[in-house]
Amino acid sequence: MTVRGLAVPKWGLSMTTGRILAWLVSEGAEVEEGTELAEIDTDKINGVLESPWPGVVRRIVAPVGATVPVGAVIAVIAPAGAAEEEVERVAAEARERLAAGVVPEESGAVFGTVEVEGRQICYATLGEGPEVIVLVHGYGGDKDSWLFVQEPLARRHTVHAIDLPGHGGSGKRVEDFESLTGAVAGFLDAIGAPPAHLVGHSLGGAVVAAVAAARPDRVRSLTLVAPAGFGTEIDAGYVRAFAAASSRRELKPQLGKLFADPGQVTGRLVDDLLRYKRLDGVAEALKTVSESMLDGDRQAIDVTALHAGLAVPTVVMWGGSDRILPYGGAGRPPGVRLVDGAGHMVHMEAPAAVVAAVEESVEAADST
Amino acid sequence: MARTISYREAINEALAQEMERDPRVIVMGEDNAGGAGSPGEDDAWGGVLGVTKGLYHRFPGRVLDTPISESAFIGAAIGAATRGMRPVAELMFIDFMGVCFDQIFNQAAKFRYMFGGRAITPVTVRTMYGAGLRAAAQHSQSLYPIFTHIPGLKVVLPSSPYEAKGLMIQSIRDDDPVIFCEHKMLYDTVGEVPEESYAIPFGEAGIVREGGDVTVVAFGRMVGMAEQAAGQLAGDGIECEVIDPRTTSPLDTETILESVESTGRLVVVDEATPRCNMATDVCALVAQEAFGALRAPVQMVTAPHAPVPFSDALEDLYIPDPQRIANAVKSVAGWKR
Amino acid sequence: MSEIDEITLLDAYRMMRTIRAFEERVHEEFATGEIPGFVHLYAGEEASATGVCMHLDARDTIASTHRGHGHCIAKGVDVKAMMAEIYGRGTGSCRGKGGSMHIADLTKGMLGANGIVGGGPPLICGTALAAKHEGAGGVGVAFFGDGASNQGTTLESLNLASVWNLPAVFVAENNGYAEATSSSWSVACDNIADRAAAFGMPGVIVDGFDFFAVHEAAGEAISRARRGGGPTLIEVKLTRYFGHFEGDQQTYRAGEVAHARENLDCLLRFRTRVTERDLLTDKQLDAVDVEVDALIDAAVAEAKRAPRPAPGDLATDVYVTY
Missing domain, CATH: 3.40.50.920 (Rossmann fold)
Structure with missing residues (x-):
């Protein structure tokens, strides 16, 4: 009869507090693992906190509108039969800590860098499980874009999120698509990881598919989230405009295209991307990467054949409202799971679906 | 990767990275090394509040101490800029603009226009402003509106370590004369600043x-x-x-x-x-x-x-x-x- | 002086004669009312700009004064563009945005005539510093007047140039008047050059009516600077033929100009000396006169015909980017 405090998770490096925008359940509600509990504003993007456990929401400690530190307990979840006294004890302690501003030590990510082909590759690691998962972001993204996915996956697995060359904190030199795949393969070698489950979003999807083809010994499964490299249709205007944008005014409307609901783009997300784009070397890197992605207004990268030859278990998923790589385009792989209501950023818009898909890939690999 | 450093360190890092990148960048001002001609340390101060500390030995011959004669050395920075250098001159307190203003507003600010668009003057004047240090009437003013009034000058007011580094790098790279105003009460404030070089464009709030x-x-x-x-x-x-x-x-x-x-x-x-x-x-x-x-x-x-x-x-x-x-x-x- | 070769002598004469003809012509044209604003004429002082600038090349820079036409011509600024600038034309050195007091050509190392008395010396500390960093032997020369010799900017610059051991030369053109005030009254010491001692540099007095004297003194100072020997202060004593600005009735002067024109004309002195010593012939010099007069005629005619700046130019060229 475990009585547990539900804490605000740390969704990404920059998150220190979260503001409760709405409770999606009431006290007394019965929840499953994955039931959406609350909407939390992280400054960067509004996320949905899902229940990590089944049980009953016995107490809601933090009211709507409250800004609470990462790690603070905001609700109490316990089986229906758990003693009221024990529930109240946990809730009271949580209230006290919120009032006092006391934050428990968070088990944050461990950051590291490895050198691959003469450039620094940055990564963040969370979790200690036996299976190793590597998350590879898309064009213009970084390891932080997995903010809603890395933490839940890390409950059972060792999860590395990396920055591709030219992105995030990694070295800004990029020559071509191969330098991206080389960096991921080199990362796996450098950290001496056992064969891993690769998860790639968008451009990162094409990258991990190519890595799996080149180094099948290193890869146990693939989860491809709105991957590039399957079919030719792409919003080339977005790709170019993102590379060119240097101000909030230019960038914000572009970012809106990434989400089914452009309202999800917060000022913080725009500012963080501008901070990245201002770094020396990034403009050149994005130009190189964007040029390697495009052949006129179509995709230049094609991993269809590479992927078809692979034996590793693969799950492919797509947002039903993706405007960057619309699912309906010719050449998209069969057997894709569509996530209704999500745009291109499925892992931010519907993280639970991505977490479930990755878990499925891991299980599929175990059973083969 | 970003790490937490102070406003002072952010400016120092921007200067160091630009000096590393571009040999035309030089730094000058009263006690910017500190100790010129003295029997003791030759990098004694690194500026009156230590902003340029350490640059003197890292970049030999490129950190110049000056006599206390703002007209001459601010003017010298401007003259050197017309010859392709990228000088960063320190006007220790913004209050001292009174003893060198001609060189800034009649010379640097007007060259490009007076000379029909045929001049560039990429000089940066770093200067300390603001109240709060009990420094009284002649060391505490916020005179940036006066510079702002002058066509031909760009005026920068970094509010945080992140802004300080990126705006300083932009100031040095910028082809126009820039007045870079550092608030003396912000030097010890800290914030996340990327290790890499980056420039924050001017005119973007x-x-x-x-x-x-x-x-x-x-x-x-x-x-x-x-x-x-x-x-x-x-x-x-x-x-x-x-x-x-x-x-x-x-x-x-x-x-x-x-x-x-x-x-x-x-x-x-x-x-x-x-x-x-x-x-x-x-x-x-x-x-x-x-x-x-x-x-x-x-x-x-x-x-x-x-x-x-x-x-x-x-x-x-x-x-x-x-x-x-x-x-x-x-x-x-x-x-x- | 005998080492100066024939070509150099002819060039020097052409330079002085061009300045004289330019200024005499601007004086005439200004009286017609066609030239806007203020002009301050350099006629009478030609030997100074010429004697100094004959030693300079593309590595070198000069800063000038509001009486700057002569310095511009001596540093190679295009005479036709200068005239167009004085007329406020779009074809001028500064596209009509600077005028007589701000003619400049940075590509020629000419940092501009300067409307601020004492504005130039600090700038020359900077160009000399840049030259020192470049290490190609360049020098910076600051021309300034007796008025500027009393300005703090000048005195600060003399000190800084000495402290930094800059390849700089400071040329004080003492024409006897700062506006209408006599330098014998406004300069507290006997000679401006005496001030050099206070800044630990050599101070030299030269006769500004004698091209050869200026040339020799400047040559020594400039080569010392090029060798890393530091700055020099040269005081050139001379006279201007016209008023402080055009329109100045010069009631403060008493017959000096007529005397100077008759007895202290650097061009006449030059001609006498080179012909007496058979270095150049009258014929050669007359040919230069004709050539120069034609150039000035053409410059005025072209300036008068040239288009004025367009309304769209009003707020351009304020910044490189904004």
Whole structure:
């Protein structure tokens, strides 16, 4: 009869507090693992906190509108039969800590860098499980874009999120698509990881598919989230405009295209991307990467054949409202799971679906 | 990767990275090394508050101590800039503009125009401004509006370590003369700053906090004060949009106007004295360009029309603080015709 | 002086004669009312700019004064563009945005005539510093007047140039008057050059009516600077033929100009000396006169015909980017 405090998770490096925008359940509600509990504003993007456990929401400690530190307990979840006294004890302690501003030590990510082909590759690691998962972001993204996915996956697995060359904190030199795949393969070698489950979003999807083809010994499964490299249709205007944008005014409307609901783009997300784009070397890197992605207004990268030859278990998923790589385009792989209501950023818009898909890939690999 | 460093360290790092990248960058000013010609250490000070510390040995011959003669060495920086150098000259306190202003506003600022567009003068003048150090009337002023008034100059007011590094790098790379104003009370403030080099473009305001009720435009050190006020006000249900213009020339008028169009209410916070300062400038802009959107009179939170006093009892009253800002915000938020 | 070769002598004469003809012509044209604003004429002082600038090349820079036409011509600024500038034309050196007091050509190392008395010396500390960093032997020369010799900027610059051991030369053109005030009254010491001692540099007095004297003194100072020997202050004593500005009735002067024109004309002295010593012939010099007069005629005619700046130019060229 475990009585547990539900804490605000740390969704990404920059998150220190979260503001409760709405409770999606009431006290007394019965929840499953994955039931959406609350909407939390992280400054960067509004996320949905899902229940990590089944049980009953016995107490809601933090009211709507409250800004609470990462790690603070905001609700109490316990089986229906758990003693009221024990529930109240946990809730009271949580209230006290919120009032006092006391934050428990968070088990944050461990950051590291490895050198691959003469450039620094940055990564963040969370979790200690036996299976190793590597998350590879898309064009213009970084390891932080997995903010809603890395933490839940890390409950059972060792999860590395990396920055591709030219992105995030990694070295800004990029020559071509191969330098991206080389960096991921080199990362796996450098950290001496056992064969891993690769998860790639968008451009990162094409990258991990190519890595799996080149180094099948290193890869146990693939989860491809709105991957590039399957079919030719792409919003080339977005790709170019993102590379060119240097101000909030230019960038914000572009970012809106990434989400089914452009309202999800917060000022913080725009500012963080501008901070990245201002770094020396990034403009050149994005130009190189964007040029390697495009052949006129179509995709230049094609991993269809590479992927078809692979034996590793693969799950492919797509947002039903993706405007960057619309699912309906010719050449998209069969057997894709569509996530209704999500745009291109499925892992931010519907993280639970991505977490479930990755878990499925891991299980599929175990059973083969 | 970003790490936490101070405003002082951020400026030092920007100088070092640009000196590393571009051999045309030189640094000069009173005691910028400190100790020239003295029997003791030759890098004794690194600037009066240590901003240039360590550069002297790292970049031999490129950190120049100067006699106390601002006209000569500020002018020298300007002259060197016309010959392709990228000098960063330190005017120790902005108050000392009086003893070198001709070189800045009649020479550097006007070369390009007077010479028909056939000159570039990429000089950066670093200078320390602002009250709070009990430094009294001749070492505490916020004179950036005077520079802002001069066509041909760009004027930069970094509000945080991140801004300080990126704006300094942009200042050095910029082909126009730049007055880079460092608030003396911000040197020890800390914040996340990328290790890599980066330039923040001029004329692009930062939106420090989003909010729909009242637009608060704040300059330099006042950005932090406005953020504190906005935090308090959120508890009262008033959401402020805090805008940090970062540069007063060029001024990002679009971001200010867009915000006022949505909030209909404006408070401007400026540490400068109130006649012809940035607050009057922004209020005039909004009155002219966004009159229809205004739902309350504009409010200015500034120093009084007086020199900066010495006694802490008076100086603390002199400087705009979060409480005064919050009161101004409340007065416009609750304004009824 | 005998080492100066024939070509150099002819060039020097052409330079002085061009300055004289330019200034005499601007004086005439100004009287017609066609030239706007202020002009301050250099006629009478030609030997100074010429004697100094004959030693300079593309590595070198000069800063000038509001009486700057002569310095511009001596540093190679295009005479036709200068005339167009004085007329406020779009074809001028500064596209009509500077005028007589701000003619400049940075590509020629000419940092501009300067409307601020004492504005130039600090700038020359900077160009000399840049030259020192570049290490190609360049020098910076600051021309300034007796008025500027009393300005703090000048005195600070003399000190800084000495402290930094800059390749700089300071040329004080003492024409006897700062506006209408006599330098014998406004300069507290006997000679401006005496001030050099206070800044630890050599101070030299030269006769500004004698090209050869200026040339020799400047040559020594400039080569010392090029060798890393530091700055020099040269005081050139001379006279201007016209008023402080055009329109100045010069009631403060008493017959000096007529005397100077008759007895202290650097061009006449030059001609006498080179012909007496058979270095050049009258014929050669007359040919230069004709050539120069034609150039000035053409410059005025072209300036008068040239288009004025367009309204769209009003607020351009303020910044490189904004």
